Amino acid sequence: MPPAVLVKHLQVSYGRQPVLRDLSIEVPEGAFFIIIGPNSSGKTTLLRAMAGAVKPQQGQVEIWGEPVGHFSKKALARLVAVVPQRVVTDIPFSVQEVVLMGRSPHVGWMGLEQPRDLELAMEAMTFTNVAHLARRPLPQLSGGELQRVIIARAICQQPRLLLLDEPTAALDPAHQVNIMDLMAQLQQERGLTVVMVSHDLNLAAMYGEQLLLLKEGKTVQSGRPADVLTYELLEQAYGCPVLVDTNPLGQVPRITLVPKRFLGPPF
Amino acid sequence: MSWSGLPLGRRLLWVAILGGVLLAISLALGMSLGSTPASWRQNLAALLDRGGPEDILTTIIWRIRWPRALLAGLVGATLSLGGLVFQALLRNPLADPYILGVSGGSAVGAILGLLAGLAPFPGVALLAFLGSMCTLLLVLVITSGEPGGRKGSLLLAGVMVNAFCSAVIIFLVSITQDARLHNILYWLMGDLSMSAPNQTTFLIYFLLPCFLVVLCLARPLNLLLMGEETALYLGLNVVLTSRILLVVTSLMVSLAVCQSGLVGFVGLVVPHLFRLILGPDHRLLIPACLLGGGSFLILCDLVSRVLPSQGEMPVGVITAMVGAPLFVLLLMRSR
Numbered sequence: 001m002p003p004a005v006l007v008k009h010l011q012v013s014y015g016r017q018p019v020l021r022d023l024s025i026e027v028p029e030g031a032f033f034i035i036i037g038p039n040s041s042g043k044t045t046l047l048r049a050m051a052g053a054v055k056p057q058q059g060q061v062e063i064w065g066e067p068v069g070h071f072s073k074k075a076l077a078r079l080v081a082v083v084p085q086r087v088v089t090d091i092p093f094s095v096q097e098v099v100l101m102g103r104s105p106h107v108g109w110m111g112l113e114q115p116r117d118l119e120l121a122m123e124a125m126t127f128t129n130v131a132h133l134a135r136r137p138l139p140q141l142s143g144g145e146l147q148r149v150i151i152a153r154a155i156c157q158q159p160r161l162l163l164l165d166e167p168t169a170a171l172d173p174a175h176q177v178n179i180m181d182l183m184a185q186l187q188q189e190r191g192l193t194v195v196m197v198s199h200d201l202n203l204a205a206m207y208g209e210q211l212l213l214l215k216e217g218k219t220v221q222s223g224r225p226a227d228v229l230t231y232e233l234l235e236q237a238y239g240c241p242v243l244v245d246t247n248p249l250g251q252v253p254r255i256t257l258v259p260k261r262f263l264g265p266p267f
Numbered sequence: 268m269s270w271s272g273l274p275l276g277r278r279l280l281w282v283a284i285l286g287g288v289l290l291a292i293s294l295a296l297g298m299s300l301g302s303t304p305a306s307w308r309q310n311l312a313a314l315l316d317r318g319g320p321e322d323i324l325t326t327i328i329w330r331i332r333w334p335r336a337l338l339a340g341l342v343g344a345t346l347s348l349g350g351l352v353f354q355a356l357l358r359n360p361l362a363d364p365y366i367l368g369v370s371g372g373s374a375v376g377a378i379l380g381l382l383a384g385l386a387p388f389p390g391v392a393l394l395a396f397l398g399s400m401c402t403l404l405l406v407l408v409i410t411s412g413e414p415g416g417r418k419g420s421l422l423l424a425g426v427m428v429n430a431f432c433s434a435v436i437i438f439l440v441s442i443t444q445d446a447r448l449h450n451i452l453y454w455l456m457g458d459l460s461m462s463a464p465n466q467t468t469f470l471i472y473f474l475l476p477c478f479l480v481v482l483c484l485a486r487p488l489n490l491l492l493m494g495e496e497t498a499l500y501l502g503l504n505v506v507l508t509s510r511i512l513l514v515v516t517s518l519m520v521s522l523a524v525c526q527s528g529l530v531g532f533v534g535l536v537v538p539h540l541f542r543l544i545l546g547p548d549h550r551l552l553i554p555a556c557l558l559g560g561g562s563f564l565i566l567c568d569l570v571s572r573v574l575p576s577q578g579e580m581p582v583g584v585i586t587a588m589v590g591a592p593l594f595v596l597l598l599m600r601s602r
Binding site: 051052053072073074075076077078080081082084087088091092093094097098101102104105107112113157 | 499
């Protein structure tokens with residue numbers, strides 16, 4: 001069985017600016033894989049490369065052994081669903097209509113949904129707890145509701161690989177945990193492979209099975225949370241002092257940021 | 268049960284029925300009213316009795332008013348659909364073939380064709396199509412690479428392209444003394460009075476396939492509305508779909524312009540009206556714009572024929588008087 005995602009010597013540039021430099025990683029099937037790293041370290045670009053949205057200068061991304069470029073857009077969308085960082089929210093489609101768009105790679109061009117599609121949409125909305133909002137227009141949703149709607153759309157696509165770009169970024173703590181729990185449930189109960197970009201190191205430590213720490217388009221470290229989230233590596237990647245101890249909930253690291261006033265007088 | 272709660276198929280049926288009724292009423296009105304007065308009984312008799320060749324009213328209705336109403340319907344449907352597609356593709360509610368300069372470009376092409384003495388088809392139509400594609404590409408090139416100020420710059424580019432096209436048209440008209448161009452100014456304002464039955468039937472063969480292509484792309488249009496990246500993630504070949512839509516839309520708009528001149532704002536008024544009523548789903552909006560846009564221009568043409576006590580005014584006067592204020596309203600709301 002080939003891995004869900006295999007990135008081989010990937011090199012991506014925007015203009016002259018290299019974003020990913022000779023990056024190679026492997027995401028096993030059924031993993032909860034979280035990509036962390038400072039701003040402009042290439043996290044989003046890596047995710048977009050996995051979704052077939054950027055053309056690499058060199059190297060390639062394989063999805064279950066098949067290069068991404070070999071799939072038709074439709075075939076890829078049946079395998080890989082993406083929850084992007086920014087979504088259009090000003091078009092007054094109803095929640096149900098937005099979730100049903102997830103059926104697009106499965107229905108014909110004329111695009112009238114069958115009862116089966118409606119069932120799947122309802123099931124996805126129930127799973128992410130937005131079924132009661134089915135008729136609500138998109139612009140009237142709160143941030144947390146919107147994120148759950150977009151995730152429901154991704155589930156409705158029936159993918160085997162789910163890519164998420166900072167899904168918890170704009171949410172309050174309760175919604176953050178809610179979204180992460182949903183992802184863990186999808187991964188454990190349905191065997192989905194989840195790849196997520198996150199800025200929240202503690203959420204990454206608690207939920208991620210494997211982490212990838214990126215800096216300037218290169219791997220700093222990849223592996224289990226305890227191997228990646230050490231203060232040496234984090235200071236090297238982020239350039240700021242952090243405190244790492246053990247999370248009181250269990251055997252995962254806990255990261256504490258250190259304000260300047262705790263650092264003591266300058267030498 | 269509320270409108271949005273109905274299944275899509277049911278809503279589609281309602282749109283088809285109501286739109287069909289609206290179109291039938293508009294056609295009946297457009298064919299019965301005019302400078303030759305007649306009672307509704309006489310009109311009805313003449314409408315139903317196609318065969319009677321001696322009856323003057325029957326002749327007027329079927330030889331003069333019918334081709335004209337049919338042309339108005341086709342042009343109205345085309346321009347409405349064109350506006351709808353441009354608004355979705357450019358994600359800009361103010362886009363419309365007239366405002367983007369696409370209509371102006373086809374007019375320049377068409378006039379060049381007329382001056383060169385080409386046949387209406389394929390010569391003039393082909394030049395009109397080339398003209399529309401050129402202006403569209405020009406507008407897109409001017410506005411590409413600045414996603415932030417896109418709304419404003421798109422309009423500015425359209426205004427400039429339009430101004431340039433108008434200047435070229437007036438220039439061309441000024442340097443020739445060709446009798447064929449005597450009513451060119453009327454045509455510039457949009458004029459349906461030159462419709463000949465055989466040309467109109469001809470138009471149908473080209474427009475209906477275009478309508479069908481756009482109808483088949485209703486769901487992709489919905490996806491494009493959600494942004495190109497999202498559309499891609501939902502399995503749409505964004506580049507190919509956009510290209511098909513741009514070419515097909517330019518083609519049908521330029522064909523309409525060849526026949527009717529520059530009828531403005533139809534592509535703005537009609538899609539917005541239906542979006543308010545039906546919501547953003549293109550699977551409903553496309554049939555609604557075809558039927559409703561056709562009806563709208565038939566009625567506008569009727570007003571332009573009946574309102575003046577002597578002669579008639581270009582239909583573009585009516586559509587602009589309805590459309591321009593609406594455009595300003597939308598512009599103010601979009602800020």
